Amino acid sequence: MADTKVIVIPEGKICDYIDGKFRNDTPEEYVRQTIEKRLINEHKYLPAQVKIEYILQLGSSKKRADIVIFDHDCPVQKQEYVKIIIECKRETVEPKNAKDGIEQLKSYMSACPNCEWGMWTNGKQKEVFRKVIDRNGKTYFDDYNDIPSADGNLEDIDRPKRNNLKNASDDNLLFVFKTCHNHIYANDGLQKQPAFFELLKVIFCKIEDERNIPDELEFYATSKERNNPDGQLTVKKRISKIFDRVKKKHGKIFEANEEIKLVPRSLAYIVSELQKYSLLNTNIDIKGKAYEEIVGANLRGDRGEFFTPRNVMKMVVFMINPTTHERVLDSSCGTGGFLVNAMTHVMNALEYDFSKQIGKLKVEWNNQELRVFQDKVSELAKSNFFGFDINPDLVKATKMNMVMNNDGSGNILQANSLLPPHEWTDEFKGKLAEALGINKSDIRNHETIEYFDVIVTNPPFGSDIPIKDENILKQFELAHIWESKSNPRVWIKTDRLQSSVPPEILFIERCVQFLVPGGRLGIVLPDSILGSPGLGYIREWLIKNTRIIASIDLHADTFQPRNGTQTSVLFLQKKTQEQKDTEEKNGTMADYNIFMAMVEKIGHDKRGNPIFKRDKEGNEILGPDNNNVLFLGDTAEGSRTVSLQQKKKLEDDQTPEVPEIFSKWKKREGIAW
Template sequence: MKLEVQIKDHKIFAPLQNKWLVLKPEENVRQQYICRLVNDYGFALDQMDQEVKVSNSQRGQGRAMADIVIWRNPKDKHESKSPIVVVECKAEHITVREEDYFQGYNYASWAGADFFVTSNIKETRIFKVIKGNIPKKLEEIIDIPKANIVNDEKKISDLLKQTKAFTRDEFSKLLFKCHNIIRNNDKLSPEAAFDEISKILFIKIRYERSNTGSQIFSKENFKKAKESYDQFKSKDAKDFYQNLFEQTKEDFKDDDLFEASEIIRIRENSFEAIVEELQIYNLSTTSDDVKGIAFEQFLGRTFRGELGQFFTPRTVVDFMVKVLDPEEGEIICDPCCGSGGFLIKAFEYVRAKIEQEIHEEKERIKLLYFDEAFDKMPEKEKEKVDEIVNDLFAKLNAELDINNEKSRLRVLSYDCIFGTDANPRMSRTAKMNMIMHGDGHGGVHHNDGLLNVNGIFENRFDVILTNPPFGARVEKSLKISEADKYTDEARIIKYRQRYGKAYDEALKQVNNNIGKPLLSLYKTGAMSTLTEVLFIERCLNLLKPGGRLGIVLPEGVLNNTNLQKIRDYVEGVAKIILITSIPQDVFIASGATVKPSLLFFKKFTEAEAKEYKSIKTKAKNEVDSKYLIKVAEQKEALVMVEAELNTVSKEIKDFKTFKRGLKVQVNQEKLDDLFERETQSKNKVKEAKKIYVDALKQFETAKENEIKALIKQRFDYQIPIAEVEKAGISTTGSVIENELEPLEVEFTAYRKANKLWENVIEEVKYEIIDENIFRMVAGEPEIFYGK
C-alpha cells in the first residue's frame, strides 16, 4: 500500500514515531521524503527512524539530531549498528548547498553511514561519506541504494563511484541519444530534431513541476494518461501527445516560446521512445548544475558549426561576468543572447551572492543561539530555542523560494534578467537553457536586438553582457515595418503597469518610425552599417547612466582609422574601463574566424555627462577663438584679390559707358588691356578661394584634433589594456591554461582601488600606476596602459 503524507488541523502524522506533530516546513519535507523512501526505494518503516541523536556534536552547530536514519534491516536498527543512509531535510525551495550541510554530513560520518542525503523535496543531493575524516569538499553522487540491494556490497560500491560529473555526462549523452532517435526515425535535420527535443523537455518540465513528490514524466505515466484520454476523446480531438504539447504551449504562452500553430513534428512512437529514455531524470529535482551543464554540452555537440556563433565559450563568459561583477537588484541584459550563456552566468553569479548572504546569516544565528548557555539548558528550553531558530531559518529560506513573489530569488529571476535574439530557435533555446539552470527565462524574447520589446528599452539596464554578430551589415534599404510593431494590447497594458510611462516612450522607437530605415534610429548608422558598430550604440543606449557594458568585438574595432568617428562617439558617452585581447583559438572551436577582443565600458553618469559636455564646450570655444584670427587672415587675402577684381571690372564698365556717352570710337587697345587685367584677377580670386577653402579644411582638422587633445587632457583616465595568450580553450575545444582567471583578480583589485563602479563623480586625476601592480607572474601577459 502506498504511504502518503497525512495533514489535518495544522498537524502532520509521523509514521516513524506513530504520532501527530506540529506542521512545520521542514517537518513537511521530512514526511514527504519518508514516503519517497518507502514508495520509491522500498524501505520498511521498521528499518528507519527520525530525529536520531548522534554523538560527537560540537558547539555552534545546533542539536546533534539526524532527521532520518536508514539501516540495512530492522535487526541492525535494533542492535544500534551503523546505518547505511543519513538524511538531512530542509524547508522546500531552499537551494541545497554543500557548505550548508557539513553538519548533517558530520552526523552521517559519526554514525558510520555510507550515504548522506540532503533534500528539500524539489531538489535532492546525495554525498558519499568518507570514513575516518571530514573532507574539505563533499563528493556528490547520483543516488542512494534501493532496499533490495543494501546488502550487495558490489552494487553499493558501484553506486558510490557514480559521481555528479558522471551524471552530467550521462544526461548529456542521453539527450544526444534522443536526438539521434528523431534523426533516424523521422529524418529531421539536426536543428529540427533539436526543436522536437526542446518541445518534449518543456512538456516534461511542465508535468514534473505540477506533480509533487517523485512523479516523473515516465513512459508508464504517459501510457496511463493516454489510455484515460483516449477513452473520452472525440473523433476530431488531437492525439494525446499533441494535446500535451497544446497544454504546454498554454502554460508557457506568456513566454512566446512557440507559434500558436506549432505541433509536435515527430511520430508518437519516437515521442514515447524519448520519454522512456528521459524517464530516469526528474527535471524538477535534478540539480541545476547537472542538467544545466549537460544541456549546454548537448547544445555544443548539436549546433557546433551551423550555429557556432551563438555560443560564447564559458571561460570568456565567466571572465566577463566576474569583471562587471553584477549585484543583487541590478538589471541585466544581453540583446544578442544566443543560447543564453551570459544571462545564465549572471543569474547564477548573483544567485550565489544571495545564497552566500543567507548562509552567513544562518551561521550568525547559530552562533547567537547555540552558545554555551544553550548547552546547559533543559531539554524543553532547547526545543524552544530550536523553534525560534527554525522560524528564523524559515524566513531566510523563503527568500530563496522562486514561487514566493516577494523573495529575493524571484525578483532576480523575473525582474532582473532580460535578453533578445533575432533567431527564433536560439531565443527558445536560451529559455530552455535558463530553465535548466534554475530559471530567469521570462525576460528572454525572440526579437531584433536593435528594437525595443517588453522591458528591453533605453536607459534601463545596470549591466549588459553581449557577443553581437561580427562582420554582417544592416542594409540601407532595410526599413521598420508594421510587422515590427507590438500589437498585443493585453501585454501592452501589463507592461505599461510594470514599467510606467517609460514603456510608452519605448514603443515610440518603432511606432513613430514605420517606413524609415533601421539605420536612421542610430547616430552611428550614418557612420557605419556594421552590426557590431550598431550594437555598441544600442548597448550604450540601453544602459542607465553609470551602467556597465562588456562586449565581444573584432580586434581593433575602435582603433580602425575608418571607424574613428565611432570611437569618438563612444568616448563621448562612456569610459573605456578595460580592453582585453584574447587569442583567436578561443572562438575557432565555435566556428568563428575573427580575432576577438573583450571591451568593457562604463556609461557616463549624469554628472560625468555634464562634466564631459562642459569640457567639450570650453575646449571648442578656446580652439575656435584661437583659429578666428587665422581664418580672418586667410579671409583677408581672398578679400584683397576680390577687391582687385571688382576694381578692374568697374573700370571696364565705366570705360564702356564713358565712350558710349561721347559717341567716340572705343580705344580697343586699352579695353583689351583691361580685359587682360580682369582675367588675371579672376584667376587670382579662383586660386585664393581654393587656398581659403583648403585652409578652412585644414583648420577644421587641426581644430578637431586640438579639441580632442584638450578633452583628453581635462577628462583624463587610464585605460587598462591586457593581452592573454591562453584563455582556457584550444582550437579543438579542449581545456587548457586560462590566463583570464588571474587577470580578473588583478583587474578587480584595480577596479576596487579606483572605485570605478561608484557613481559619485569628481575630477579624478589618476596617478601613473606602477607597472608592477598590474604585471602578472612570469611567463604570463602583462597589462599596460593607453589613453
Template sequence: MKIADILKDSNYKLTQFSQDKINFIEENIIVKEVRGKKVPYFKCLVRNKDVKLTPEEVIRQLYVLVLTKDFGYPTDRMELEYAVSFGRDKKRADIVIFDKDQVTAPYIIVELKKPKLKEGKEQLKSYCNATGAPIGVWTNGDSISYYHRKDPNYFEDIPTIPRADQKLSDILEERWTIDDLIAKDKLVTERKSLKDLILEMEDEVLANAGVDVFEEVFKLIFTKLYDEMESGRNRNRYLEFRNYGYTESELKAKIQDLFDRAKSKWEGVFSEDSKIMLTPSHLSVCVASLQDVKLFNSNLDVIDEAFEYLINKSSKGEKGQYFTPRYVIDMCVKMLNPKEHETMIDTAAGSCGFPVHTIFHVWEQILEDEGLDKSHLFTSEVKPSRCIDYVKEKVFAIDFDEKAVRVGRTLNLIAGDGQTNVLHLNTLDYERWDEKIEDEDWRDIYYEGWKRLKKLRANKNSNREFKFDIVMANPPFAGDIKESRILAKYELAKKPNGGYQSKVGRDILFIERNLDFLKPGGRMAIILPQGRLNNSSDKYIREFIAEHCRILAVIGLHGNVFKPHTGTKTSVLLVQKWDDELCPKVDDYPIFFATMKEPSKDNSGNKIYVRKKDYPNAVQDNSDDNLEEYLLDSHGHLIVKHDLYNHDGLTQDGIAEAFIEFAKKEGLSFVGK
C-alpha cells in the same frame, strides 16, 4: 607494474572503476619475460588461466570484477570471447552472462573492443540481435552505456543492469525521486553530455522520424525541466518523465499530459495546442535516453550546450548562433558586479546566458543576505520573493531569432517562476518595434515584458534611449547592415566627410545601440572581434567609445573560446558611461588590460577540464573514486580549465579577481557591496 602504464597509449581509461578493483588487479599482475621483454599477465577470473594484460584485457578483467562484486553474478554464468555466428563468419563477444534458467542463452553482452561509443554500440547491437540477448553494455573504462534490446531496431537506454537477484522489470519499474536522479545522474556516472545523448538519439530514431528535431527535442527538454522542478520543490514526489514499464502508447499519453502542464506553467514558448509529434515507439527511445539525466544544475550549462547544438543544426547554413561560453559570461558578471536594485539588459540575448547568470549572481547576494545556502538544486528550488521580484522587474533580454528567444524565455521563465522579460525584437531596427507591438499574436506572448521595458525609456515617446544600469551582450559579428533607413539612425554609420556608408558591420552598430540603452554612469560588457580594438581603420569606433565612456578593461580571449563555430579572435570590452556623480569625465586614466592564457577548449572546440593534479591542494568535496582524475565542483560537475576567475575557491584567482583589485584601487563606483 601499474595499470595506467598499460593503458597509456590506448583510448581506454579507468574512470568507471573504483580504486579497490584497480588495486586488486595491480596486486595480482604476473610479470613474465617474453623474448627479452617484461610482459604483464593476470590469472583470468573466468577462464582460470594466465592471460596477457593488453589495454582491452585490463578493462575486461576490471568489468568482470564489477559484475561479480557489484552485481553478484557468479563467474560460472560467464564466458569470455564468446563465439557469435554471422552466417559463415564468427566474431567474439568480450563478456557474455547467460540466462539463469536457460543456461546456454546469452542474457547480457558486454562490448569493450571498440573504444568509441558509436562503433561499440553497432558491434554490441549486432551481437545482441544475433544471439537474442535482451541486455547490452558498452564501456571503454571512461564512458559506459546500458541498453535494453526491445526489438532489432530499438535499443533503449536503461539506468543500469539488473543485479543477479533482480529481473529487468525491477530496474524499469523502480520509482525515482529527484534525490535518486542526483545520485544516479547519467552525466556524472556515465560521463556523457546532453549533446552526446541527442546525437545518439538522432542516430537511433530522430533522423528518420520525419519530425523537426529542434522542436521535438525542445519539447522533451522543456517537459523534463518542468518535471524536475516540480520534484525539486517536493522531494517526495516521484518523477514522471520516466518509463516505469508502461506500454509505448501509455507512456506517450503520460508525457503529453506532463508537457501540457509545463506549457500551462511556462506560457509563451509553445502554442496551447502544440503536441509531441514523435510516434510512441520513437518517444519511448527518447525518454529512455533522457530520463536518467539531471538537467537542473548549478548553472544550466548542461542545457545550454544542447540548445546551442540544436539551434545551429536547425539554422540550415544561416549565420549560426554562437552562444557565449558560461565561463566567459561569469567573468563579465563578476567584473560588472550587478546589484539587486539595478536593471540589466542583453540586447543580443541568444539563449540568455548573460541575463541568467546575472540573476544567479544577484540571487547569491540575496540568499547570503537572508542566511540561506546555495544548494544542489539552486536553479530549480523555490526562491525568496526578493529573488522572483528581481527577475520580474530588473532583468531584460532582446533577440531577433525566434528560436533563440524561445530557449531564452524557457530558461528565464524557470528562473523567474513564470515571469520573464525576454522579447522577440530586432535591437538595431528600433523604429519598427511599434509594428511588432500592434501584432496581436506578439502581444499575447510578450506584452507584459514590453510594459516593463517601456517604463525604462528615457523618453516615453521613443524607443531609442533607455535608462539601464547594465548592458551585457555578445552581438552577432557576421553580416553587414545595408538598409539606409537603419544606417541613418546611427552616428557610427556616418562617413567622415558627410553622408552615410553603404554598409556597416552589425557589431559596430551594436556598440552605439548598447550605449543608447545605458543611463549615465551605467556600465557595459560587450564581446567584439579583436580587430575593432586595434585595426587602424576602426580608430573612429574607439574614439566614439572614448567620447561617451570611460574604458574600464579590455580582455583578450583565447582563439579557441568560440570553436568549433569560429576561430575569430575576440575581446571583451568593459566601459562605464560618463556621469558627473558615478563616473566623472577625465582626460587621462588607467585601463585594465589582460589576456586569457588557458585555451579552455582544444583546437577542435572540445572543452578542457581541470584535473586534480593541476590543483593538488584543492579541497575536494566530491571524493568519488570513479572520477578521481578530475577536479569536481561541489555539485559533482567538471570544471573547465581557464584563467578567467577562481571557480568556487577550488582553482586559482584569475582575470576577474585582478580586475576587482584594480577597480577598488581606482575607486570605481560599482565594486564592493
C-alpha cells in the same frame, strides 16, 4: 599548483578515472571514461568495486570486458562473482554489429553465473539488459532503462523519487541529449531542427515535473512500458498531461494546440533516458555545455552567429558583477549563455542572503523553503532579466535554457533591436513595456530607451552582413561619416551617412543607448574596432560617451573551429549627462586608468579540442578534480568512511584568473561595483 602533486601523462595516453593506469587516448576510451565517472559520481559505486579490462574465461578463450562491477561485500573478485558487465564502443559501432555489438555483451554475461546486469554503449546509443533464468534453465535478457545504482534499488530505475534524482556529471548529460536527439532523428523521420524542438518539449516536461513540488514525479517510463506498445501509449498520455501544464505556464513559447509529435515508442525511450536526472540541480556548467553544444549543432545560423565559449561568458559576468536589484540585458542573446551565467551569478547572492535569513544552508531547506526560494528566483527573472534576438528559433532556445537553469523565460523577446524604436513591433513594445513597468507610449525613439543597468553581449559581426537601411543608420552617430583632423588628431562627425555599416558598430551605440546613466556594458568585439586607424572615430565616440573600464584581448582561437576573428571584450560605463557637460565645459576628458589583460591560453585549440596544462618537458599533467569528490560518511552504526578525490587533466585556460586580478585592481581604483 605549488602544493599540488601532479602526475605526468605520456603523449597519446590518458589516465584512467578509476584505476589510474595510462591507456591509449581513443574514441572508445573517451566513452569508457565517461561511463566510469557516471558509475562513481552518479551511481555511487566505490572504485574498489569496479575493475577495468577484466579478463573473462569464455570456454577455451579469454576475453577482456571493458568494465565489470562486484558487490562491495564480495568475498573475492573472481569471474563467478561479477555482478555487472559494461561494454564501451566508439560511436561508429552499431548495437547489431556481429563482433562488437550487444551479442558480445550477452555472451560475457552468460559466462558469469552471477552476472545479473549488462550495459552496451557507444556514447550515442545505450542498451541495458537484466539476465533472467527461468525454471527450465533457459536464459532470457530483459530490456531495462538503466543498471541499478550501488544501493541496488530497482524501483528507482523505473520510477525515480525526488530525493533520488541524480545530478549529471561531466559529459553524461551531453551524451544523453545527443542520444535522445539522434534517436528522434533516426526513428521519427524528422530533420535535425524539428527533432531538436521535439526534444525541447520533452525537456520542458521534465523540468515542469521537477518543479511540481511536493507532488510525486510523473515524468517516467518503466522498463515494461518502454518495451511494449500499450505501455508506450500510457507514457505518451502521462507526458501529454504534463505538457498541457507546460503550455499554460509557457504560452509565449508553445501554442495552445501544440502537441508532442514523437511516436509513443520514441517518447517512452527519451523519457526513460532523462528521468533519472535532476535537470534543475545539475551543475550549471554541465547543463550549459550539454545544452549549448546541441543547440549550436542544430540552430547555428548565417547571420554572424558565433556562440561565445562558456569560459569567456563566465569571465565577463564575474567582472561586470550584476546584483539582485539590477536589470540585465543581452541584446543579441543567441542561446542564452550570457543570461544564464548572469542569472546564476545573481542567484548565488540571493541564495546566500536567503540562507542567512532562515539560518539554514540550501541542503537543509524543506519543501516549503524551496518553493519560497523558487518563487523569489522566478520573480527576479521576470523583473530583471531580458534577452533580445532577431532569430525566432534562438529566442525559443534561450527561453528553454533559462527555464532549465532558473525559470527566467518571461522576458526573452524576438526583435530586430537595431530598428528605430517606433518601428519595433507592437507585440515587442507591449511585452517590453509590461516587463519594465512603463507605458508602451514611453518607447518613442533611440533617446528614450535607457532602461538597463547591465548589458552583457556578443553581437553578430562581420562585413558580409552590413546594415544599409537609412532608417536604421540615421539613429546612430557612429553610422555617420567622420573626418579626421590632425595636429592634434581629432575626429569630427559630419551630417553625411555611410552607405553601409557592420552591425557590431551599431550594436555598440545601441547598447549604450539601452543603458541607464552609470550603467555598464561587457561586449565582445573584433579587434579591428580597437586598433584600426580608420576606425579611430569609434574610439573617440567611446571616450566621449563612456568610461572605458577594461579591455581583455582574447586568444586567436577563442571562437575556433568556426571563426578565426581576433576578438576582445570591452567593458564600458555610460557617462551621465552631467559628466559629459563638465568635460565639454572644461575642454578635457577625465583622466583615469584602464585595466588591460591578454588571455593567451583559452583552453582549446583551433580545432576546438581541449588543451591541457603541461610540465616543463611538455607532458600533460593531472591535478585534483574538485567537482568529483565522493564522500561516504560515518553512520550511527559506525560504518566505514570513504573520502575519494579523483584526478583530472587541467585545462590550460587563463580566463578564471582575470576576474580575480580585475577585482583587486577595481578596489584600488575606487570603482564600487
